[in-house]
Amino acid sequence: MPSEREITEPVDLTLPDGRLNPAAIGWTRTPLHRTDGIGRGRVGWGRNKRWEYWAVALETHVVAVVVSDIGYAAVPSLFVLDRRSGEQIAVDAIAPLGRGTTLPGTLDGGPANAQTQSLRVDIDPAPGGTRLRARAERVELDVVAQLPPGHERLGVVVPWSDRLFQYTVKDPARPAVGRLSVDGTAYAIEEGTAWATLDHGRGRWPYAISWNWGSGSGVVGDRVTGLQVGGRWTQGTGVTENAVVVDGALTKISDELRWGYSSDDWLAPWRIQGGSVELTFHPEHVRRSVTQLGVIASRTHQCFGTWAGRVGDVAVDGIFGWAEDVHQRW
Numbered sequence: 001m002p003s004e005r006e007i008t009e010p011v012d013l014t015l016p017d018g019r020l021n022p023a024a025i026g027w028t029r030t031p032l033h034r035t036d037g038i039g040r041g042r043v044g045w046g047r048n049k050r051w052e053y054w055a056v057a058l059e060t061h062v063v064a065v066v067v068s069d070i071g072y073a074a075v076p077s078l079f080v081l082d083r084r085s086g087e088q089i090a091v092d093a094i095a096p097l098g099r100g101t102t103l104p105g106t107l108d109g110g111p112a113n114a115q116t117q118s119l120r121v122d123i124d125p126a127p128g129g130t131r132l133r134a135r136a137e138r139v140e141l142d143v144v145a146q147l148p149p150g151h152e153r154l155g156v157v158v159p160w161s162d163r164l165f166q167y168t169v170k171d172p173a174r175p176a177v178g179r180l181s182v183d184g185t186a187y188a189i190e191e192g193t194a195w196a197t198l199d200h201g202r203g204r205w206p207y208a209i210s211w212n213w214g215s216g217s218g219v220v221g222d223r224v225t226g227l228q229v230g231g232r233w234t235q236g237t238g239v240t241e242n243a244v245v246v247d248g249a250l251t252k253i254s255d256e257l258r259w260g261y262s263s264d265d266w267l268a269p270w271r272i273q274g275g276s277v278e279l280t281f282h283p284e285h286v287r288r289s290v291t292q293l294g295v296i297a298s299r300t301h302q303c304f305g306t307w308a309g310r311v312g313d314v315a316v317d318g319i320f321g322w323a324e325d326v327h328q329r330w
Helices: none
Strands: 048-057 061-069 077-082 088-092 112-115 120-126 129-135 139-146 154-159 165-182 185-189 195-204 208-220 223-231 242-246 249-253 258-260 270-274 277-293 296-311 320-329
Touching (some): 048 129, 048 165, 048 320, 061 120, 061 129, 061 165, 077 139, 077 277, 088 277, 129 165, 129 195, 165 208, 165 223, 195 208, 208 296, 223 277, 277 320
Antiparallel strands (some): 048 195, 061 077, 077 088, 112 120, 129 139, 139 165, 165 195, 208 223, 208 320, 223 242, 270 277, 296 320
């Protein structure tokens, strides 16, 4: 297996001039990167992206909320999938120059909020976890993504160059409790029935890029299991964003993975392989999203379903999650 450097002490993501700090390249099992320097310094301007993406998977629904600032605009969103009927609700907004949006410099350093005419999202550090709230015309969400003692979270710095780089924290298998209301019908979210997943991002990106991302959370046997896999966007950088978390303990997977799926039939099984990873993803629903807003353009196919297979000696059979194919210009 290829080796990657594990970082075990706090470190600044950027140098004072805005370039990538070489000491920050590596991975962590708990967030240690300070990212407040994004956008500062002589070469710090341009292509800066900051976001908090949370998805909560219930037995009846999937809900995803986003607070983001991509440099020249804020792009908050709310998505709801009814897993029983397949009905989808999507509320997307754009605010020039980040109007109405607040994001902390570093993960857990403060609240993330977005306010538009159609949507309000609040992501707040809370005792024992993170509180997620969203309100739109048809949807209201109030959930705490619990952070159990000892729960480890994958952090990775992806270095394309000293000017273009990304720090990501991928954090599946967070127990979720709270409530969801859709079209006036309330759903209680009780412990052990729902899982939250975080995608936290801070960095400076190429204008055009494509990626795959897969995640899953659930209980296999008597073990809480979280799966995190990615592809394409990390190729050639010497790092990956692959890991499995079992009862809060994270195992990093440094192999590049091969993703096999059909763009002619998104609901056909996906296969992800490489090193100790042998996975099959069985889609149940597909979300198609196309955005064309001047310089911003994206095409997303995100499939929801169940995972099967193994990561080393860890079985993931039956856990629910998603796998996606994204092409982005921003």
